[in-house]
Amino acid sequence: MTDLAPLDIVLAGVRVGECNDPRRCVVIGVRPPAEYLILPCSAQLDLYREGADFLISSDHPDFPATGLKKTSYVMDVEAQLIEEERIQKRYGHLRGLLAAAFEEWLER
Numbered sequence: 001m002t003d004l005a006p007l008d009i010v011l012a013g014v015r016v017g018e019c020n021d022p023r024r025c026v027v028i029g030v031r032p033p034a035e036y037l038i039l040p041c042s043a044q045l046d047l048y049r050e051g052a053d054f055l056i057s058s059d060h061p062d063f064p065a066t067g068l069k070k071t072s073y074v075m076d077v078e079a080q081l082i083e084e085e086r087i088q089k090r091y092g093h094l095r096g097l098l099a100a101a102f103e104e105w106l107e108r
Contacts, residue, residue: 004036004090007099009066011089014080016040022088026074028106034084043072052076054105060098067092074102 004010008027013020029037041056042048048055054074056066068091094102 004030004087006030007094007102009068009091009093010038010087011091012038012082013086013088014038014040014082016075024068024072024091026094028079031081035081036084036087037079037081039079040075040077041072042075043070045071048073049076054102056098062096062098065092065095
């Protein structure tokens with residue numbers, strides 16, 4: 001999976017709280033040859049923190065490119081550096097206005 005790039009959405013084994021299950025994540029950095037800086041996502045909207053987390057709404061025109069099936073959010077947590085072997089699948093990517101909004105959110 002060495003063709004991954006920032007803003008790709010992947011399924012990866014990452015730790016969130018006490019859970020170490022595979023979950024969707026957004027790649028925010030690539031460190032050759034095979035490490036990726038990622039932020040985990042969730043679709044459990046009752047835990048979404050408006051003003052902190054980044055919402056990926058299924059109503060957004062750029063949503064289909066994500067490969068996600070429903071509204072999700074990127075968690076406002078510390079990014080994790082993971083090895084390539086922890087990435088199981090690539091879903092899609094953030095693009096267009098959704099990507100621009102995400103990059104602005106990252107810079108805050």
